[in-house]
Structure formats: structure tokens, C-alpha cells
Amino acid sequence: MTNREIKISFQEYTSVKELDTDDQSLCNEAVKAMVNSHSPYSKFRVGAALRLQSGKIIHGSNQENVAYPSGLCAERVALFYWGANHPDDPIESMAVTAHTDEFILNKPVTSCGSCLQVIAEYEKKQNKPIKTILFCKDGPVWVTRGIESFLPFLFFEDRLS
């Protein structure tokens, strides 16, 4: 038996102001995206913004439903919009933020497993990693280069052959 370890690396910044101007403005877009969050049940607003290779920005926000499982996370709202409307314009980066009036968020939200799986699918589709920037107003900023930092044991199609 051999014990093996996988190291996951990401960058931590103390504030959005430390990011380059493109990333800072993408974070501002994620904040704007939160405005249309429909979250009457959790009262937890999430905003996501994608920057495409052409420079186009796509917004997504969490959309909840009284039938809870019918709702969708901000990341997938933005990612599926991209898949449906701009699949030939690769996603370079995604910024995600959240806010609630119920308590102070001092750590960024990290995407749920279903959103991670969708990021994985689209990285494969566009054959390019998606840089992800996770941040909140009163906490650090976490930046990863792509899905492998989140899902090192991702299922890859090559295992099927």
C-alpha cells in the first residue's frame, strides 16, 4: 500500500484591488449580477460573471423556486447561457461573489459539485481552462487556474477507452 497525496494550488489575495484591471472589472460585473438574484428562500444572493475571449461579459445569478430543486445556482445560470448563446467564444474567466443581509460573509463561496461538473464539461468543450475568481466583500479572494484545482479526481472520458 502506498499513501499518495494530491496538492491543490490556488492564489489568495487580500482584496480585489490586488487583481489586474481585467479581473477587477470582472469582479465588479459579478457584483452587478447579484442584483437580479431571485433568492427569497435562502436570502443568499450569488452573482457570477464570465469574461469571454471576445471581451463579452455574461451575467448569472441564483434563481430559486418554491419547488426548491427547480432553482439553479448563479454559476450554472451564466454557464448555460454561454452554452446556449456563445459556445464559439471561449470563456476565459469566471468571477463569483455572494451577499446576505443575515450574517457577514468572510469567506468566498465555493461552487457546488453540480456547478463544478458543468465547469469541467465546458472546459473540455472549449479545450481551455476557465480561471475562477471567488470573492466576497469582507474576505479574501481565491483564484484558481481551472477545474483541476477543484476536482483533481474528475472523471475523464479517456478512461472509457
Ligand code: THU
Ligand atoms: N448558490 C449559488 O448560486 N452558487 C454557489 O456557488 C453556492 C450556492 C445558491 C443556491 C441557492 O440559491 C443559494 O445559493 C443558497 O444555497
